[in-house]
Amino acid sequence: MNRVGEIEKFSAEIPSETARGKLSRFVRRYAMQIGIVLVGVLVWLLFLIGSPKTFLSFPIYAAYMSTTPFFALMALPLTLVIITGEIDLSFPSIMAFGMTVYALVLVSTGSHILAFIACMAAGLVAGLINGVIVVRIGIPSLVATIGTQFFWRGVVLVITGGNGTGLTSAIGGVLHTGLVGRLFGLIPAQMIWTIIVAILVWFFLNRHRFGAHVYLSGDNVESARLMGVNVPRVKTLVFAIMGVAAAFAGVVVSLEVLYFWPTLGEGYLLSTLSSVFLGGTSVFGGTGTVFGTLVASFIIGAINAGIVAAGLTGFWTQLIYGLIIVMSVSLQTVLSRRLR
Amino acid sequence: MEYLLQMVNISKTFGEVKSLHNVNFEVGYNEVVGLLGDNGAGKSTLVKIITGYHRPDPGGQIFWKGQPVDVMTVAKARELGIEVVYQERALADQQSLWRNIFMGRELSNRFGVLDVEGMRRETARLMQSHMGFTSKAITPDSTVKTMSGGERQGVAIVRALYFQAELIILDEPTMGLSLSETRKALDFVNGIKEASKSAIFIDHNIFHVYPVADRIVVLDRGQVKGQFFKDQITLDNLIAKLQHVAQTGRLE
Ligand SMILES: Nc1ncnc2c1ncn2[C@@H]1O[C@H](COP(=O)(O)OP(=O)(O)O)[C@@H](O)[C@H]1O
Ligand SMILES: [Mg+2]
Numbered sequence: 001m002n003r004v005g006e007i008e009k010f011s012a013e014i015p016s017e018t019a020r021g022k023l024s025r026f027v028r029r030y031a032m033q034i035g036i037v038l039v040g041v042l043v044w045l046l047f048l049i050g051s052p053k054t055f056l057s058f059p060i061y062a063a064y065m066s067t068t069p070f071f072a073l074m075a076l077p078l079t080l081v082i083i084t085g086e087i088d089l090s091f092p093s094i095m096a097f098g099m100t101v102y103a104l105v106l107v108s109t110g111s112h113i114l115a116f117i118a119c120m121a122a123g124l125v126a127g128l129i130n131g132v133i134v135v136r137i138g139i140p141s142l143v144a145t146i147g148t149q150f151f152w153r154g155v156v157l158v159i160t161g162g163n164g165t166g167l168t169s170a171i172g173g174v175l176h177t178g179l180v181g182r183l184f185g186l187i188p189a190q191m192i193w194t195i196i197v198a199i200l201v202w203f204f205l206n207r208h209r210f211g212a213h214v215y216l217s218g219d220n221v222e223s224a225r226l227m228g229v230n231v232p233r234v235k236t237l238v239f240a241i242m243g244v245a246a247a248f249a250g251v252v253v254s255l256e257v258l259y260f261w262p263t264l265g266e267g268y269l270l271s272t273l274s275s276v277f278l279g280g281t282s283v284f285g286g287t288g289t290v291f292g293t294l295v296a297s298f299i300i301g302a303i304n305a306g307i308v309a310a311g312l313t314g315f316w317t318q319l320i321y322g323l324i325i326v327m328s329v330s331l332q333t334v335l336s337r338r339l340r
Numbered sequence: 341m342e343y344l345l346q347m348v349n350i351s352k353t354f355g356e357v358k359s360l361h362n363v364n365f366e367v368g369y370n371e372v373v374g375l376l377g378d379n380g381a382g383k384s385t386l387v388k389i390i391t392g393y394h395r396p397d398p399g400g401q402i403f404w405k406g407q408p409v410d411v412m413t414v415a416k417a418r419e420l421g422i423e424v425v426y427q428e429r430a431l432a433d434q435q436s437l438w439r440n441i442f443m444g445r446e447l448s449n450r451f452g453v454l455d456v457e458g459m460r461r462e463t464a465r466l467m468q469s470h471m472g473f474t475s476k477a478i479t480p481d482s483t484v485k486t487m488s489g490g491e492r493q494g495v496a497i498v499r500a501l502y503f504q505a506e507l508i509i510l511d512e513p514t515m516g517l518s519l520s521e522t523r524k525a526l527d528f529v530n531g532i533k534e535a536s537k538s539a540i541f542i543d544h545n546i547f548h549v550y551p552v553a554d555r556i557v558v559l560d561r562g563q564v565k566g567q568f569f570k571d572q573i574t575l576d577n578l579i580a581k582l583q584h585v586a587q588t589g590r591l592e
Contacts, residue, residue, distance in 0.1 A: 021476070025479075029481065207453060207454050207456065208448075208452050208453055208454060209446050209448050209452040209453075209454060210452060212439060212442075212446050212454065213444075215432070215434075215435055215439065216432050216435065216439075216443060216444070219432035219433060219434050219435055220431070220432040220433065222426075223426065223430050223431060223432060223443070224432065224443070224444065225414075226391070226393070226414070226424060226426060226430075227443045227444030227445070228414065228415070228418055228444040228445070229443070229444045282434075286432065286433070286434040286435070287434045
């Protein structure tokens with residue numbers, strides 16, 4: 001087969017360039033990531049100046065590493081969904097739905113491991129249903145997942161009758177230790193899981209064919225399809241992954257507090273979405289980074305801690321997260337128009 | 341005579357609209373066919389049937405190298421070596437050049453793990469040897485949104501040639517391009533001919549089609565109204581005939 005390549009005699013030599021040119025290209029290419037790190041450092045410095053005693057001791061970071069994963073674990077896969085140009089607003093309810101299945105299986109079998117497996121399966125099913133509604137039936141994901149958000153919450157409330165389930169029997173078990181135990185008595189296991197999930201999502205997004213197709217599906221559906229990318233499968237898969245991640249996060253949150261509340265998930269919608277958008281993922285699809293989302297999750301977590309530390313009420317949280325979402329998506333859009 | 345591609349008695353109906361009426365169309369080996377026609381003539385529809393994107397109405401037949409193709413699907417067309425450079429954006433704007441070159445055909449191992457370095461290297465080589473990118477500002481990692489229209493067409497054409505396309509279809513590659521950019525795009529069409537491949541070049545501008553095509557097929561309101569071998573007709577003559585078709589819907 002005569003690829004054009006093999007006809008060629010001469011090999012490519014990229015002209016070597018000055019260090020300055022390299023630096024400026026690096027800055028331009030990673031502008032978004034550099035920006036988000038700077039924002040993070042700035043927020044941290046503000047807290048440090050505001051309350052040096054708190055922020056120079058470990059406990060605040062331990063608390064921080066225990067609660068930020070609750071939504072970071074979902075923000076990471078949500079990044080994939082948004083890169084494909086879709087959105088998922090149903091994950092808070094899927095957290096609760098997964099835990100409802102968990103509670104049912106736990107009550108009937110007494111096994112946390114079985115309950116966990118059933119919960120993951122429930123998340124997978126809920127995610128796949130989102131995928132089917134969006135991809136096969138063709139409903140805009142914004143509308144579809146608002147629908148399933150109410151639907152799953154309804155299912156949870158009907159099944160549980162609004163009553164929670166105690167999970168203290170999990171203490172000492174493999175699942176509890178593995179998901180929310182403390183490594184060396186210090187580092188919350190969920191923090192380790194967050195890093196593992198971040199690495200996995202990064203790998204699949206940047207170094208795997210699946211991730212290449214995630215980007216292409218969100219950037220230019222038409223040409224992706226014409227070039228043989230199976231866009232429906234890619235999108236169904238990201239919704240399915242999101243469902244599993246939501247169920248997983250539901251387990252982590254519930255095991256941490258040793259109780260399953262049927263309202264589980266409420267309050268995570270904003271922090272998760274704002275992590276993705278603050279992290280530089282475009283609302284229009286096609287671009288976004290795992291690194292950005294991870295760093296932004298911790299910024300959001302810090303702001304959360306800051307709000308509490310500053311003695312502001314929970315009412316402020318909504319106002320601030322709402323502002324972050326609107327500002328970050330607007331800023332991104334304006335900047336990307338400038339850089340064109 | 342055997343053709344690379346032969347389409348016999350192809351019709352296509354969308355609901356009430358009949359976009360193609362009993363079209364016969366063929367492309368020879370190492371031939372550049374210009375497909376000329378006004379907006380709405382059915383050019384894109386014909387192309388999308390060739391690429392398996394649309395199914396023709398029953399009764400038509402498609403042959404590839406003399407062999408009948410029962411059902412043309414997107415996968416089948418690609419397998420045969422049919423590549424399209426669409427008038428809609430052929431590239432994913434926000435992705436790097438290498439991701440665009442290897443779009444949908446990423447180099448990867450059997451687990452789907454990408455060979456990123458390999459793709460970067462190949463892209464760098466193609467840029468120098470075929471795309472004529474000499475500027476240091478553009479690297480395999482540059483996003484394509486910063487490139488000009490002609491450069492982007494070049495990327496799409498080089499991509500098709502790289503993947504051993506036998507028949508490259510260009511659907512209005514010059515649309516929205518400046519004069520000098522158009523010339524660049526036309527150069528790439530000549531490159532297809534030199535690489536011993538075939539092409540269908542669609543345009544509604546005769547001045548673009550005439551210089552690069554071996555044969556020109558005129559499509560009007562879903563019907564083939566005539567065809568001309570370039571060596572048998574002058575540009576002025578052709579223009580006069582086209583005006584006649586446009587006014588009367590008939591060639592003579
Ligand atoms: N998917 C479709 N659904 C309905 N009508 C279509 C579709 N695609 C093309 N048409 C119609 O078919 C005719 C030919 O269109 P097209 O092939 O795009 O023309 P051209 O590319 O020559 O400008 C037009 O009348 C157009 O409206
Ligand atoms: Mg057209």
